[in-house]
Amino acid sequence: MFILIFSESDMAPPTKKYQQNDKVLCSHGQYWYLAKIVDVQDEKSDNPVYTIHYQGWKKTHDEKIPHSETPERFKEYSEDALKEATEQQKQGSQAASKKRPRKSENEIDIPHTLRKILIDDNDCINRQFKVHKLPVRYTVQDILDEYAKDFETRGIKKEAESDITEGESVNDQVLIIYENGEITASAYKFILGAEGIKDYFNTLLPYQLLYKFERPQYQEVSKGAETKGRKSQEAKPKLPSDIYGIVHLLRLFSRLGSVLKLTPWDSKVRSIINEVCRDFLVFMETHKDRFFDVNKDYQSTTSEYQKQVWSM
Template sequence: MPDHLKAALVDDWENVTKNQQLVPLPHKVPAETLLDDYLAFERPHREEGSASLDILEETVAGLREYFNKCLGRILLYRFERPQYIEMHELWETDDKYKSPIETYGAEHLCRLLVTLPELISQTNMDQQSVNRLRDELAKLTAWLGKNMVKYFVSEYETPNSEYSEKVRGV
């Protein structure tokens, strides 16, 4: 992962845990859109029908699946949980909001990317597949590092006191 993405993750951690701020949701560019943009960028570099293209598409599909499954369980800081609960209620009642990947953005996707090695170690993937996945993720993170301004929020929001009280009660 590029150093400036690592720095963004450190800033993200500080904003949420120390400054008690939140990434505004729904995100200006949801992770779903980010991954679609990456596919649109990377597809022309792959031969149609090739194993390379299949691996790219499978990797992105896997990231979408892992993101939706992992967000509520392992990608959130304690301070973000009430916000997640609010969003979860919207996903069930409002057609405009459908899922985590369509609501959360690059900050949370990067948290997934740094968690993936541990998650992958718990699967039965063979070493060759793990190496291919690592290569694909390196390309994605390099691309994301070059496009950070477009995908990361520039400012976190400070929630109201009612929200902070919810956190203390969670």
């Protein structure tokens, strides 16, 4: 682990503006890399946006960085600074190779094809400055509804609770049932545990499942949903599960392991939850091409929207 110590001048408000073709050291993760400014947008404004290209990296890794973030992201280029940064990268790589990552019992394995969706999503939002078209084509609620129907295609139909003896095994389907605030394992033909995933999703999305660049959009959509909900006494504001879809659901799964650590449940209950999650992920992987299309599901943002983000 490396501790970067900044002087007072490093922490001062940004004053120097950079020009196209300037070389800088740019932070990416925990290290600094040689980069070149290949474009400058809004050059005459107080907060121009720099497009930087990392030397030796593919163009897909180019980033747009507003001037207001340069004190944390940029270092002045010099041969000595580059040598120091390269040495830190080398030492970090050697240290990482000696450590074998330990997998948490709560960690949820996300298939590679679904992880690629998260990678594409990160690129669209944080590099291309796009946002999702909301509500999405297939919301979390839509996905859960189709997941429920999928059990019928597998020959597994939901039966009345009274028809099944507690603890009985039905087609080897283990499900999660909520009773008095606790989770118990019972045998049913229909996985009700997916509703628990939706509850987690609706609770965590505003706080942990959004990028900074998405927050103004969420605030606007939330206001619109509340306004529509108040037009009728029976109408209710839309929940995040009625607005967002597979991408944000996958973000939840990537964090679910750390969330489960905070619960008082024993290893047996967590094992059941993992079983439900694995089955649900297999379903999403099978239908991922319907639920997600990188060419259809995003829209560009205006310069006004981007300025709103950078001012937050």
